[in-house]
Amino acid sequence: xxxxxxxxxxxxxxxxxxxxxxxxxxxxxxxxxxxxxxxxxxxxxxxxxxxxxxxxxxxxxxxxxxxxxxxxxxxxxxxxx
Numbered sequence: 001x002x003x004x005x006x007x008x009x010x011x012x013x014x015x016x017x018x019x020x021x022x023x024x025x026x027x028x029x030x031x032x033x034x035x036x037x038x039x040x041x042x043x044x045x046x047x048x049x050x051x052x053x054x055x056x057x058x059x060x061x062x063x064x065x066x067x068x069x070x071x072x073x074x075x076x077x078x079x080x081x
Contacts, residue, residue, distance in 0.1 A: 002029050004067050005037070006060040008053060011044050022046070023053045025060075025074065027067045041067055043074050047081070 009024040024044035028037040047053050056077055065073065 004029060004040075004064070006057045006065070008050070008057050009042060009044055010050075020048070022048050023050050025053070025057055025070065027070055029067075041070050043070065046074060046077065052081075053077075 005028045007026045007028055009026045011022050011024065013020045013022065022045040024042060024046045026042040027040050029040045030036055030038065056073070060073060
């Protein structure tokens with residue numbers, strides 16, 4: 001059985017000399033050992049607020065949500081912000 005783990009991603013952007021950092025969510029399959037984790041889905045550039053997205057990732061892991069829910073989770077997150 002494949003185990004699913006949600007994780008935080010970080011992307012740095014630069015445009016016209018201005019830098020911006022944004023965070024997203026990645027879904028990993030079989031991430032018990034870091035060297036074997038496979039990214040099965042991700043959404044980048046969700047929010048610049050690391051703390052808020054970290055909380056969402058922790059909730060996804062605590063609830064053991066299926067990877068099929070990723071887009072719905074992010075849509076709900078963006079709608080309530």
